[in-house]
Amino acid sequence: MGEFDLIERYFRQPVRRAALGVGDDCALLRVAPGHQLAVSSDMLVQGRHFLADTDPSALGHKALAVNLSDLAACGAQPLAFTLALALPSADPLWLEPFAQGLLALAHAHDCELVGGDTTAGPLNICITVFGEVPASDGRSQALLRSGARDGDDIYVSGTLGDARLALEAMRGQWPSLPAALHAQALQRLHRPTPRVALGRALRGVAHAAIDVSDGLLGDLGHVLQASGVGAELQIAAPGRLMACGAAALDACVPPRHQLACVLAGGDDYELAFTAAPGQREAVQAAAHASATPVTRIGRIVSASGVRVLDAHGAPVSGDWRSFDHFG
């Protein structure tokens, strides 16, 4: 116990929806009748997912955001989460802002911290998140990776590639990146927005969905593989898919690097999803209802693999998937 009593001080929350929260052997959760439970677990390790000097408030936000993003991709409504935390020491200067960033996002999504574990050890943050999805007669309304169909439109939410741009800027790749643009990209890296409301609004509209965490091509690839289809993407002006905007970017980042960021940047936590062309109005209505921009970027085809096309429909070549640093 000892120093880890501190944890209780920072993380104990009054129980609201859960039947029983932090402090017994188990937390008890009610799942509403006619619903299934969606569960996802992510582990964040220092040096791999974040740097030692990352703002702890942003880290608390991001640790939960990446989990909520998984719920969003299934169309699930967040319910609760557990937090397991290994810490080298119980430093209030770290714990207080970490808890603040974590719990602020939790409250924003009405997602209750119901339990977990703390231990001494190399910094490691493991969150398991629980959400609800309606299911009637055993038929779940969850959005899956396996539902994409030949002819579907392909969409992405929000913006892509900004987190990678920020990372490369931190590494000194873009010395001429204006400070305002750099700050905007950093915000996307450190405080991703899980698209929970959009995911929910897409239930019954989208055929398949996934959250973009490892880069659009890689994650879309999981959808294509699970669905047994391929894709054609048409990304004429990649900068228009980035938060920083094409006009500002064109002055300092070559278009092929913008495209690399968009296609394979990673750490975006946007949704990529497919829907029948007949659902275009419904998709826009879902985007509107959830106040989340959505962009149509291509279509599902029967032939496997992904072809990236330019504004004139000509194939763009590039070994996007294995792109590890900029050339």
Place this chain on the structure above:
Amino acid sequence: MGEFDLIERYFRQPVRRAALGVGDDCALLRVAPGHQLAVSSDMLVQGRHFLADTDPSALGHKALAVNLSDLAACGAQPLAFTLALALPSADPLWLEPFAQGLLALAHAHDCELVGGDTTAGPLNICITVFGEVPASDGRSQALLRSGARDGDDIYVSGTLGDARLALEAMRGQWPSLPAALHAQALQRLHRPTPRVALGRALRGVAHAAIDVSDGLLGDLGHVLQASGVGAELQIAAPGRLMACGAAALDACVPPRHQLACVLAGGDDYELAFTAAPGQREAVQAAAHASATPVTRIGRIVSASGVRVLDAHGAPVSGDWRSFDHFG
């Protein structure tokens, strides 16, 4: 991905009860009507919870066992679990036996691996386990820490103190411990038995329960605090509560060290619980039905704190809670 494709090879299981298992953004779980979900999460860190040379098969067993033990303490029936794993490298010589030990225990309890995460990093094992507890009209049958009442009997399941005896033997504290006795204690340290069937059988019989992971006095203390009561324990022959047995132990371990192991050893993963004296037959029936030995060790009193009494009812003094190494 790359080397962590190995993980899929070792951990992917066919989906049985869960609606959707490893491989989508979320796992989907059905919770039976009239039931609540019990959730617990434990993180095991090398150097703190186990040594670098711990047999990976035993470690796989133990990582799940300590979580199942939390379900047992709530009287929950195991359903499923997620596994998040940080590994310095994807070594098949470690992963294969780890997965074998983990999944063997999972199968024995019909508890399905439904998802998780893997990453490179200092070795860290985080399991979140899900179980079901009947609940009708919002009234849960879960065993809680807060239900102990003045006059209740206090019981423990199985045996206590053996894991600590093994740990001290490994540290060279008991050079004269016979090999067979050492092996028996080591087995208890490395392959604890979660008392799932007993926990289930105690629903509606026990007033309060907890699993003994940090030592009997410490964990019983949580029950006393949550219930606003105290306890008197009468442990005349501590060796009779240990797997090794009093006769064998008396020849090589002084009684006061046996008592220290039993009261504050830790790593036992037994259940400590209370029940009304009128339930003694029901408790024995639960023990019999679950094939789990149960020993009555004292009673709940109204005065706070714990008094430990000897065979003649005289108080035994000792600073058990802070016992960190043997004197």
